[in-house]
Structures are given as structure tokens and as C-alpha cells.
Amino acid sequence: MDLWISKSLTMLVAIALLFIASGCEKLDNPLNPEVDSVQNNNPLPDEEAIPQEEKIKIGFSMDTLEEERWLRDRDLFKSAVESLGAEVEILAANGDDALQVLQAETLISQGVDLLVIVPHNAEAAATIVKKAHLAGIKVLSYDRLIKNADIDLYVSFDNERVGELQAESITKLVPKGKYVYIGGADTDNNAHLFKKGVFNILQPLIDKGDIKVVYDQWTKNWLPSNAYANMQEALDANGGKVDAVIAANDATAGMAIQAMIEAGIAGGIPVAGQDAELAAAQRIVEGTQTMTVYKPIPTLAEEAAKLAVAMARGEYIDTSRKVNNGKVEVPSVLLSPIAVNKLNIEETVIADGFHLEEEVYQGNNR
Numbered sequence: 001m002d003l004w005i006s007k008s009l010t011m012l013v014a015i016a017l018l019f020i021a022s023g024c025e026k027l028d029n030p031l032n033p034e035v036d037s038v039q040n041n042n043p044l045p046d047e048e049a050i051p052q053e054e055k056i057k058i059g060f061s062m063d064t065l066e067e068e069r070w071l072r073d074r075d076l077f078k079s080a081v082e083s084l085g086a087e088v089e090i091l092a093a094n095g096d097d098a099l100q101v102l103q104a105e106t107l108i109s110q111g112v113d114l115l116v117i118v119p120h121n122a123e124a125a126a127t128i129v130k131k132a133h134l135a136g137i138k139v140l141s142y143d144r145l146i147k148n149a150d151i152d153l154y155v156s157f158d159n160e161r162v163g164e165l166q167a168e169s170i171t172k173l174v175p176k177g178k179y180v181y182i183g184g185a186d187t188d189n190n191a192h193l194f195k196k197g198v199f200n201i202l203q204p205l206i207d208k209g210d211i212k213v214v215y216d217q218w219t220k221n222w223l224p225s226n227a228y229a230n231m232q233e234a235l236d237a238n239g240g241k242v243d244a245v246i247a248a249n250d251a252t253a254g255m256a257i258q259a260m261i262e263a264g265i266a267g268g269i270p271v272a273g274q275d276a277e278l279a280a281a282q283r284i285v286e287g288t289q290t291m292t293v294y295k296p297i298p299t300l301a302e303e304a305a306k307l308a309v310a311m312a313r314g315e316y317i318d319t320s321r322k323v324n325n326g327k328v329e330v331p332s333v334l335l336s337p338i339a340v341n342k343l344n345i346e347e348t349v350i351a352d353g354f355h356l357e358e359e360v361y362q363g364n365n366r
């Protein structure tokens, strides 16, 4: 009898303890089963509850991975975030607005602590910002500005300066003549800034009558095939006689050059691009492209990663610059772009290790 009583008491105490323990778990984390399961594995129930610092998770929503630079951005951003002890989930939308919204929603529902976005469409991405904020998630606009939305931070280059550097280089070589402007995607705020920068330099010369812009078109979705068609149109409309070409990036410059090669006029006409892509660096040393604008992507990715993780940890970010996006003055960090031509390619992109010397020169003499 005594034995029976003592066994029953032991069982009752055990059941009561189990009940109390499971009740406590639910109170600790009523909405987060994942954290529950981590706590359930704690082998030391009597140890004082030490709040474990959760690993910060960043969501990175990218427009595309179609160009060389964005692959670099992806890889560098990932390793920078990881070296800060956080993790990152990356999704790319292949230039599809609806898909980018859907992917961002997925990241939000996965419970990321902060969303970093390279918007395909500056205006359409405002929807993502609203949804993120409703879920209490801050948004960092990466390289491209999201327009008309309450974004928390913008990290990019001085994109207007990119256009100025292009036009400064080309007008030095061609102070008078017929210019072709192959713009970027109309839906990308950067394309507008690049163009503004170019015209900051060209306009006084246009006003003087020295320069005439004989062709000026956007390149839908930044597609090189559209740039090729644009350049053919420019040549057709001007009987193949143009004096200079400014293209909004290296991919579009490459196809403009292709159209000029086919028209038998490449090499003699200065062409500007941007991004310091390997193919552009090779064209520069070969002589079919005059210059590119080098934007050190490692610096952008590292800066953005550092700020994203700090913001996700709730730290206050102090920036001296603000950029108006049509709705708010967005706290901004804008890095400096660098003009690159045949003369300084060694001391810029090659010295930085952005490209290897042997890749740029492909075994040819310097």
C-alpha cells in the first residue's frame, strides 16, 4: 500500500511538472514554434533562461542576375552578411515586377528581419515597401531607388555623377559633333540619373550649337538586344554618320559597338559605357570602347550589408545625405564612381583586383 501511494505520488508530481513545463514554453513563444523547438532541446531545464541572440536574417530581393555585375553583388553581399554573423535569403525576379512582389512576400512571410531590394521597377516596388512595413520589417533600397515609398535607407553610387563622368570623357575627345544617347530602362530610377548627369555636361555644348544629339532613346528593360536595335536605328537615321555614342551601361555599349562593327565604323567613334564589366575592359584595351565607369561593387555590397545588419539589430543609422524619392527624404549613402579608360585601367580595376590583368589583356601586349 505504502509503495502504491509513493508510486502514485511520484507520477502525479511528474505529470504536474510536465504540465507546468509545457505551459511555460507556450507563454515564452506563443507565435514562434521554431524557437519553441530550439528551447525544447535545452538539456539543462534548471539552468537560468539565458536569452540566446537570434541570428539576424536578411531577405535580398533582386531584379535580375542576367548581368555580370549583379552576380557579383549577390555573392559579395551574401559573404558580407555572413561574415557579420547573419544570414541571407536571396531571390531574383528576372525582370518580372509581379514575380518580384511575390518573392518579396515570400521573404516577408519567412520572417526576415530586414528586406534589401534592388527594384526592377522603381514605382511598382513601392507595394513591397508597404507590405514589409505592415509586417514591421524595414527596407533598404540597394543600388536603385524605390520611388514614392517610405523606404528606410538607400545605398548606392552617385549615379548622376556616373553620367557626368561619361560625358566629360567623351566631350574631351569630341567637343563638336553628332551624339547618340542609348539610355537605360525607363523604369529604373538610375537610368534617369545617368541621363541627367550626361545632359548636365552636354547641354551647354548643345546650347552653343557645338553638339547635336541626333538620337536619344531608352533601352527597354536594359536588354542588350534592344540597345542593338536602337543603335541600328540611330545609324540608319543618320546615314551611318555619327561622331560619339554614350550608352547607359556596358551591356548596352557592347551591342551598340556590335551594330557599329557590322556597319564598318567601330573603333573610330568614341563610345562610353558603365559598370567596368570584363568584356568592356577588354574592349577598352582593344580600342572599340573608349571608357567605362567603375563602381566598386565590393564597397557597395559590404556597406549595404553592414547597414542592413545594423538596422535589423535595431541600431539607428545616421547618414549625412538625403535623397528625395517623391514621397520622403530618404537617408542615403552614395559612393563615388570612377572613370576608367585605357590609360588608368591598370591603377583602377586591375589594381583593385576587380579583374585580373591577364583576363583584361587576354594575353595581348599592353
Ligand code: BGC
Residues within 6 Å of the ligand: 067, 069, 143, 144, 184, 188, 190, 191, 222, 249, 250, 274, 275
Ligand atoms: C545599375 C547599373 C546596371 C543597370 C542594368 C542600373 O540600375 O546601376 O550598374 O548596369 O542597372 O542592370
